[in-house]
Amino acid sequence: MTWPRPKLIRTRLTLWYVFVLSVLLVASASGASCILVWQLRAQLNNRAIQDLETVEGLLYFRADGNLRLNDDYHNHPESKLVQDRYLEVLSPDGTILYRNKKLGSGTMDGPLFASEGLGGYSERSTRVSDGTPVILASRRHSLDGHPIVIRLAYSEEPIWGRLKDFWMILLMALPLTLAFAAAAGYGMANRALDPIRQMAQRAEQITTEHLHDRLDAANNDELGQLARVFNQMLSRIEQSFEQLRRFTADASHELRTPLASIRSVGEVGLQKDAAPEEYRDTIGSMLEEITRLTNLVDSLLALSRADAGLTLMKIEVFPIAVIVEEAASLLDVLIEEKGLKFNIDTDKSALVRGDRLILRQAAVNVLHNAVKFTPPGGSISARVCCEGSRIVLSVTDNGPGIPTEHLTKVFDRFYRVEAARPGEIKGAGLGLSIAQWAARAHDGEIGLSPAPGGGCTFWIHLPLAPSPPTI
Numbered sequence: 001m002t003w004p005r006p007k008l009i010r011t012r013l014t015l016w017y018v019f020v021l022s023v024l025l026v027a028s029a030s031g032a033s034c035i036l037v038w039q040l041r042a043q044l045n046n047r048a049i050q051d052l053e054t055v056e057g058l059l060y061f062r063a064d065g066n067l068r069l070n071d072d073y074h075n076h077p078e079s080k081l082v083q084d085r086y087l088e089v090l091s092p093d094g095t096i097l098y099r100n101k102k103l104g105s106g107t108m109d110g111p112l113f114a115s116e117g118l119g120g121y122s123e124r125s126t127r128v129s130d131g132t133p134v135i136l137a138s139r140r141h142s143l144d145g146h147p148i149v150i151r152l153a154y155s156e157e158p159i160w161g162r163l164k165d166f167w168m169i170l171l172m173a174l175p176l177t178l179a180f181a182a183a184a185g186y187g188m189a190n191r192a193l194d195p196i197r198q199m200a201q202r203a204e205q206i207t208t209e210h211l212h213d214r215l216d217a218a219n220n221d222e223l224g225q226l227a228r229v230f231n232q233m234l235s236r237i238e239q240s241f242e243q244l245r246r247f248t249a250d251a252s253h254e255l256r257t258p259l260a261s262i263r264s265v266g267e268v269g270l271q272k273d274a275a276p277e278e279y280r281d282t283i284g285s286m287l288e289e290i291t292r293l294t295n296l297v298d299s300l301l302a303l304s305r306a307d308a309g310l311t312l313m314k315i316e317v318f319p320i321a322v323i324v325e326e327a328a329s330l331l332d333v334l335i336e337e338k339g340l341k342f343n344i345d346t347d348k349s350a351l352v353r354g355d356r357l358i359l360r361q362a363a364v365n366v367l368h369n370a371v372k373f374t375p376p377g378g379s380i381s382a383r384v385c386c387e388g389s390r391i392v393l394s395v396t397d398n399g400p401g402i403p404t405e406h407l408t409k410v411f412d413r414f415y416r417v418e419a420a421r422p423g424e425i426k427g428a429g430l431g432l433s434i435a436q437w438a439a440r441a442h443d444g445e446i447g448l449s450p451a452p453g454g455g456c457t458f459w460i461h462l463p464l465a466p467s468p469p470t471i
Contacts, residue, residue: 010189017185018178025177029170033163040159041135045123048137051085051152052121056141059089059098059150067097067148086128086153092140097148106130108153128153133160195223203230211238247413258293262286299430303413306437313355313441317465320391321346321384323356327363328382334371341379350384350391353465354442362438362446363393365431366458370397374455390444391462398455407448411436435460 058070067089087100088108099105106129121139128134134153141148199215206213211234217227269282305311324346328335335342352359370380374397381396402410409415414429432446439446444462451457 010186010193013189014182014186017189018182021181022174022178025170025174029167033166036166037159037163040162044135044154044159045137048123048135048152048154049121052137052139052150055087055150055152056143059141059143059148061144061146067143069098069100086134086151086155088151088153090149090151092147092149103128103153108134108136108151125156126153132157195219196226199223199227199230206234208241211241243413255293255296258289258296261289262293265289296430299434302434303430303437306441311358311441313358315354316356317351317353318356319348320350320352320359320393320462321348323360323363324382324384324393326360327367330364331367331371334368335380338371338374338376338378340371340374340377343379343381344383345381346384347386349467350386351465351467352391352442352462354462358438359442359462362435362460365435366393366395366446366460369431369458370395370399373397373399375399386464389464391464392459393462394457394459396451396455396457398451398453401450401454401456402448410448411446 055069060068060070062068069087085100086103086106086108087098088096088103089098090096096107108126108128121137123135123137126134126136133156135156136151136153138149138151141150202213202215214231214234215227217224217231219227265282265285269279302311324344328342328344367380367382374380378398380398383392383394383396385392406415411432412429413433436446439460439462442462444460446458446460448456448458
């Protein structure tokens with residue numbers, strides 16, 4: 001049978017507190033009971049030694065040879081002390097020589113046991129013939145030259161009676177104690193959890209329009225730490241919402257520009273009668289904008305798949321110099337149009353493990369960025385080398401460089417440094433974001449640093465793949 005679980009944490013804490021307290025109380029009472037029984041037994045043992053000595057002084061043999069106890073109270077008041085005990089005297093061979101009135105015709109523990117025949121004092125728990133539990137103390141003694149064994153037993157019923165009274169008092173007080181503890185525990189739990197309730201109410205008031213609001217994290221305890229963690233999460237959510245808003249606005253703007261251009265070119269072409277060549281130029285302009293729009297959509301889809309983890313990579317080991325040379329060949333036309341000097345220095349033995357197409361796209365984007373911002377007649381150099389366990393692909397140009405305030409933002413989506421320079425070639429601002437994703441997808445990193453004499457150097461660090469074994 002499974003008990004229903006309380007919904008409120010404060011109720012569960014109170015129940016656990018009461019349960020643990022009840023277990024501790026029962027365990028403490030059990031320990032106290034054991035100590036109480038031990039102390040009472042110790043007291044009886046101490047009395048046993050004294051009472052055995054008293055009995056030794058009161059025993060005597062009559063003229064007929066029968067053993068008797070001098071119980072004349074007026075002459076021997078100490079004999080009254082042993083009248084309430086079970087008393088039995090035996091000879092070494094087990095013959096019963098004397099029994100007091102309390103024992104009557106009963107027996108105590110039967111024949112002599114081994115330790116009783118050896119002399120000295122012995123003690124153990126047993127029962128008399130009527131079933132009464134007793135503590136039996138015995139000692140060997142010599143009376144008028146006759147060896148005897150004296151047995152004196154003490155009923156354990158007073159001990160168990162004291163123990164029963166102790167547990168009765170405990171069981172009567174336990175419900176009241178637990179009830180008081182439950183009330184106090186519930187109050188403490190309610191007070192301890194009240195800040196969480198306030199945090200929950202405050203968090204319910206924080207919506208997408210109020211993501212800048214924060215919880216009170218002034219305390220240095222666990223609740224304050226929870227509030228600070230929650231505030232950090234709100235900061236990340238606010239930043240993500242801001243990036244999403246900026247991404248939506250930038251994407252809308254980038255998509256609207258080629259669409260508006262296509263529409264305006266088409267409307268102008270329809271408003272006038274022109275020769276076939278002019279219509280051909282108009283259609284060509286529209287196709288250029290469509291190509292730009294297609295590239296933009298492809299880039300957005302690539303980043304969306306990357307964010308969702310849906311990009312499937314075909315992993316292989318190949319020289320990274322190959323993709324650098326392929327990327328350079330794709331940009332030959334742009335390099336020749338601007339009259340740029342392009343130098344390439346690659347280490348053919350540098351092997352990388354990854355997707356060839358994705359890494360080539362990263363190399364193309366970095367090289368295209370350098371070509372776009374290098375002035376006509378400038379120079380670009382691409383270099384591939386090995387540094388320890390990593391490959392370094394660097395592209396250096398002698399363009400205008402990147403201002404310091406833009407260094408940490410150039411890899412953000414739709415971020416364009418050329419926005420401050422109207423005369424420069426425009427772009428969507430997604431190329432370096434794709435290159436950054438490609439580097440990270442291959443356990444690498446990408447960055448940039450100012451180049452000596454102007455310009456800048458973009459670098460990509462990738463893990464070096466081990467060379468295949470030679471056959």
